[in-house]
Every structure is written in C-alpha cells, then in structure tokens.
Amino acid sequence: MNITVEGKQVEIPAEATCGDALKAGLSGKRFKATVAAQAGDALLDLSAAVPAGATELTPVLLESPEGLEILRHSTAHIMAAAVLRLFPKTKVTIGPSIATGFYYDFDPVRPFTVDDFEAIEKEMRRIVEAAEPFTRSVEDKTASIARFTAKDEPYKVEIMGDIQDPTVSLYTLGDFIDLCRGPHLPSTAFAKHFKLLSVAGAYWRGNEKNKMLSRIYGTAFATEAELKAYLHRIEEAKRRDHRKLGRELDLFDFHEDVAPGMVFWHPKGMLVRTILEDFLRKEHLKRGYELVQGPQLLRRELWERSGHYANYRENMYFTEIEGDAYGVKPMNCLAHMLIYGSALRSYRELPVRYAELGVVHRHEMSGALHGLLRVRQFTQDDAHIICTPDQLEAEIIGVISFIRDLFTLFGFSYKIGVATRPEKSIGTDADWERATKALIKALEKIDIPFVINEGDGAFYGPKIDCRVTDSLDREWQCSTVQCDFTLPERFELEYVAQDGSRQRPVMVHRAILGSLERFIGILIEHCAGAFPTWLAPVQARVITVTSQHDAYAESVCARLRLAGIRTETDLRNEKLGYKVRAAQMDKIPYVLVIGDKELEDEGVNVRLFGGDSLGFKTLAEVEALIREDSEAPFKRGGMNYRFS
C-alpha cells in the first residue's frame, strides 16, 4: 500500500497505523513533534489505522493550531482523570478545548475551589510523567450506555442518547474511560505545559433550567515559553484594567451600596468626558447634525406604542407620577421622533439628523455588570437620521465615514459586520432588501472591508456593527447603524414630497462610540491610563527642585493655563526624584522641571511621560510643543479640535 507523506511516497503494510506511515515518511525530529494525522478533513490518532482509500497523510504538529487544540482537549481529559482519582464520586460531563485553553464541567460532590488546584495539578503532573497512552476503542452504543449507566455517569448516558451512530468511540486513560470523539495525543507525555486558571458555575448544556455544574478552566501550550507568555499577558491585562486605573488615576468610582452599575465621575474623569463630549458635539455640528435633548421619563403609553413595552420591558425601569406609569428611557429614539413630528416637514428639510448625548438606563442582570464596560446607566453618542429612501445610501456612507474617522483618530483598529434579517422579524421583504443593500453598497463605495452576519439583525431592520480591538486583542462592540421602518410607521412620521403627497421617511439609528462609559473604559485600557495629550486631564505638571523656585513655578503654571494648557504645580517639600516619580505614576504627558538654571534663563526643563528628556525649552516653545502634540492625532482622523 502506497501513501504520500509531505510529498514523499511511502510504502506501508496494509495493517499499518497512521503513526507507522508518518514515521516512515518524516524525519525523526519531525515525527517526534507529531501528535495526530490528517487524512482529507479527518483528524486521526496516530494509533488509528490508515483509512482505506487514503492517498495522502499530513502530520499534525503539536505547535500547529490543530495540534494545540488536540493538546488542550487531551489536557482536559488528563484533568478529568486527575479529578476522578482525587474525588472518585465526581460525575463527568464535557471538556472541550476553547480559544484560550480548555475547560471541563463536573458534577461534583462539592463544588471545586481554586484551593483544589494544587492537588489536581499535582495529580495531573503524575499522569503526564507516567506518559500514559490515550487508547481509543469503538463500542456498540447500547453496550456503552449500559456501561456508563453502571458507572453512574448520567450525563454521558444523556449525551449518548443524542448520538445517531450505532457505535461510539471511547478513550481510556488509565482507569478513566470517557466518551469522546477524539483525536487525542499519543500519550500524556506531550502535555507538560499547562495551568489551571479558574472555577466557575456553568449550567449543564448552557440552559439555566438545568443543574449548575462546576467548571474548571485551564490552559495548555506546546512549550513552557508560550505558557509563560500567555500568563504574562493575563498579568498585563490586569495591569491595564480600567477599574484599577480608574481608582489610581482618580477618574471615577462606584458606590456599589447605593448605585450598583452606575458611575460616579471624579473631577479628572469628568474632565476627560467633557473634552470627549465637546469634541463629539463639534464634530456632529460640522457634519450637519443638530443637537436635541428629550426628557428622561416618558409615559408608559408611549413605550407601548413604540413596541418597547412589549419587547424591552424587562430591561426598563418604571416609576409613577400622580398615578401614571412612566418609563425611564433605555433609548433616545422616541423623543427624537416626537421632535420630528412636532411640525409638518417638507422634503426640503430632509435629511434631518438629530444628535443627543443621551443618558439611558437599562436593567442589566447583576452578574453581568463590569466596571465601565457594562453598566446600568450610560451615555450614548446617539443620533437619528430621518430621510427619504433615496437619501438612505448617502446617509449611511456619511455615518460610516464618521465611524472610520473617529476610530482612526483614536488609533483603534476595527471590524465591520453587516447583520441581515433574522427569522423573527417584522417588515416587508422589499424594505429589508432595500435597506440591507443600502448598507452593503455604502460599505463597498467607501471601500471598507466587512463580513456578513447572517440573521443577526435587529427585529425591525438590518444593522452594521463595528467592533473595536484593543491593544490586548479583545473585541468590543461600539458603533451600531440600524435601518428602521417600524418606528416611522408606528409614529406616523411624514414629509411633504415635491408633488405635494405625504410620504413616509426612513429612519437610521446610529451610535458611533456607542456608550461613552464603555468607550472611555476601553480607551483607558488601550492607552494603559496614559491618555493622549488632547484628552489628558492634566497635560503638564510644573515641579520644582527646591522651594526657592516655587514663585516662578506658579507664574509658569498661570501662563500656560492662560494659553489653554491644563497645567498644575507640585510644590511639595520633596526631592525632585519623588515628584518626578509621582508625575510618572499619574501618567502626565509633560513634566516641566524648574531649578536654578531654568529660573535664571526663564524656561523649563521638559521631561516626557516615559522618561525621555527634551532639555531646556522657553515657555513659548513649550506652549507650541504641547499644542502641536494635542493636534497631532487629528491629522490621522482628518479633523481638527481644540478644547479651551
């Protein structure tokens, strides 16, 4: 029997395993790094027979993506075997590999805690050192169900019940027999570099009606260096955590006892927000938006009319005023519609673009709250564009350009998706097609790559989502652009067309940064707390070598403030090094040092955040320097802006 291995013809006996075949075709070193075989689309154990009719066999190396997946899946099995040795009454369920590692869900006698990890890891090491093989066997399903029923493994029995094939495959690792599709590592010796990370509750089959299981998360890598690098990344993420930085930099905090999920902005954080808001308002005005603002509370009947009461009530807060129910707004659109409807509109007025930095409240489950990234009260940079169907495409192009300009400015990379009609939806096919086409055409026209997310649209219309990737490769949904035919219908919005007839306009909901709270949270993590100069709450801090320089420092600070530069002094009776360190930890972009020399020559010594020194500069030079730095990012975004 002949088979091709990496371009080489290999002669093998009929009963040969994949391992035999690969061994014959690969160098010793390469074969040693091989954990499985690939024939066509199928991944096979090395111990599996070469499938009949196969003409080519590809080695799956440990460090390849497929190899890593096998490694992690096998490590999950090793963990399960270790858990069963230590806690024999535990029932096993499933243990897949995931993007960053693996997990295994157990139904334990008592839920596991991280304190159990040491013992479990130790037992896992023992299994790895013993270099035990994973042995595959195929069994009649009925026999297997009887076997696992006898072992009192109800979850496995349930899974087998769902399997269509008359036979199932089992993998044996020491005493541990598990129902598993495989493939697995040839032996546990390949799984040397792993770590258990966390425990969590997880519903059996993800359904909250089912029993809560105890899940252990872990990760595994081909080499110790990669494992270390991954763990280091987790540490890095903790260092950049916006919740930690928010407290350290005195930007915001939470008072969980009185307002869970709602932010208290401290002066410095509020300044960052204010600058951002100021910039956004000006940018909206430049682009032909008008600023509006609706009330926070609207009578229940209005929410019934819009469909929110039927579809969104669980996420809304209600209160009562003189016996009438009022809903706290979770979205800004209703007020905007009412403003539009307050007068008879002509086609000449369209498109109308109403923008509002709208504060909305949404009830999120307590377990879902997360710093600034998931809150119950947040501010949307929201707008509603009401236009004729003909204007739709141009308006969408305008919105997407706006998105592109802003994210370029902040230095984020982003991914665009178009979500199409879901199964449960309202509206006519023609409307859906027109709107979906308009979204896609707009993206194509300005040449922005996107993916189609089939059936992921809102029930009332298709949408464009924009996800931002931060410096740690985590994705966050920010922008959203949604076509809506329902609300104009329900609120009977009209305009008078050229021919005098009454026509129904189309509406586009859009938010660009999304939630200011979330955006600032992402921004903090993206820049690790060191804001770009234009957003930094303190742009420059003047520090003195000795108290003899204090008076001059005060005058420097006053002058820079007059020039619109956010400046403060640190005149504490401390050594220079102490004050430099403090400024560095406060992540202030410019530290202006004043000693005898600077006092005499009427300037400052400039130290940048990060430690670079620019040496002596006159005050005029410093002003120009900081101004230029503040304006630099806008060159990327094709905008300009000054806060003062």
Next chain:
RNA sequence: GCCAACUUAGCUCAGAUGGUAGAGCAACUGAUUCGUAAUCAGUAGGUCGGGAGUUCAAUUCUCCCAGUUGGCUCCA
C-alpha cells in the same frame, strides 16, 4: 438571575484554636533645600460589608441580605 470565591485603615494586603487588630503606600506635622521613578522622623486613621443567631465573649462559627470578582449554549 444562577454557581463559586471574596468584602479588614483612602489604596494594596497581613492576622488570630472565638478573648474587639497590624504593615507598606497615601494623608497630616516637623526636620531637611535636595536636578529627572520613592529623604528621615513622628502623628492620626478601623463598630474587620450590613443584619440576625450561637456563646460569658463574634471581626473570627452559623444563617440571611447587599456588593464585588470570575463564569453561565466554543458542546462526546
């Protein structure tokens, strides 16, 4: 909402078989007048998340509540 862990000074964290707590940083006071990531000394700061129970005695044990954190349809 559900599961688990956690909640001690402004922050980061120690601590005791149940006998009402300690460090570093920050704050304040004083000395020091100093050149690019921490000068020294002193002072003050806590009903140990809230409530109830057990006990001679609870921050520690038990229960309830609140909040935080990590998870909760990546599928043999």
